[in-house]
Amino acid sequence: MFARIQSPLVGLALLLCLLLSVTACSRVGIAYNSADFFIKGYAKDYLELSQTQIAAWEPTLRAALARHRSEELPYLAGYLEQVHQASREGFDQRNTRCLITQMQALYRRQAEFAVTLAAPLLADLAPDQIRALQARFAQQDTEDRAELAERAGPDEQERRARRYTQGIEDWTGPLRPAQRAIITDVTARVPQTQERLLDYRVHQRARLIALLDAGADVARIQSFLTMWLVDFQDLPAELARGGQLLEARISELLIRLGASLDERQHARLQQRLESLRDDLIQLQSAPRSAVLDC
Secondary structure (H helix, E strand, O other), X not given: OHHHHOOHHHHHHHHHHHHHHHOOHHHHHHHHHOHHHHHHHHHHHHHOOOHHHHHHHHHHHHHHHHHHHHHHHHHHHHHHHHHHHHHHHOOOHHHHHHHHHHHHHHXXXXXXXXXXXXXXXXXXXXXXXXXXXXXXXXXXXXXXXXXXXXXXXXOHHHHHHHHHHHHHHHHHOOOOHHHHHHHHHHHOOOOOOHHHHHHHHHHHHHHHHHHHHOOOOHHHHHHHHHHHHHOOOOOOHHHHHHHHHHHHHHHHHHHHHHHXXXXXXXXXXXXXXXXXXXXXXXXXXOOOOOOOOO
């Protein structure tokens, strides 16, 4: 649920986390060490920033990336070690609840990092840039609703199960028909709150634009973004309930699918987790893996 709540604007820094999560292990170092390039490019294109604005922001970006390397990489490595340990023990109610709790904490840490980067840029936008951002928000909403309408057909459950299957097979290798049936069963019961999430996003974006039009300073913008994207302080009750149901389905999927893995699938999962964890440790100037408690 959290991924759909995020404003694409804050993606300029959450991109950093995505680079780690979707890149093959052997390429993590290249992706992470190029993060400043990707984030600057994303910010410049999304907000239509001038070179002067980018140059003024670069010290903030460099300082944030240095902090991310020293503080967040150990946390990410520690989380992967936690998943690795749960996989070795066998996924159960206790350790899946722990993993979900830590994933929520991990999201919040990355979102806080993103907000810290985004707020100075937003506070520096000129009126024409604010209007361009507002127009981009409207265009994205139109596109997202059109995509949602296309996915509302009778085949959507099958497509959703296929998306989950493809993502899981990247970690385990090919799944057997019985395992795919588990995914189909669980994903058919995942709450569908996308339309309500889009409505909520439109509401929050309008509040953000109003702040920018009023000339809000960095502190005020950062406070609003933190309330929205980090702390979920005014998240509608329907979306909060949907998030809880989603967590329950994820836990169920981990437990049922984890118990079904054969030796080959389990070995591939362990190897992927170990390799990515080790890559994150090696990226640090003082290599370590944080110990996470539930």
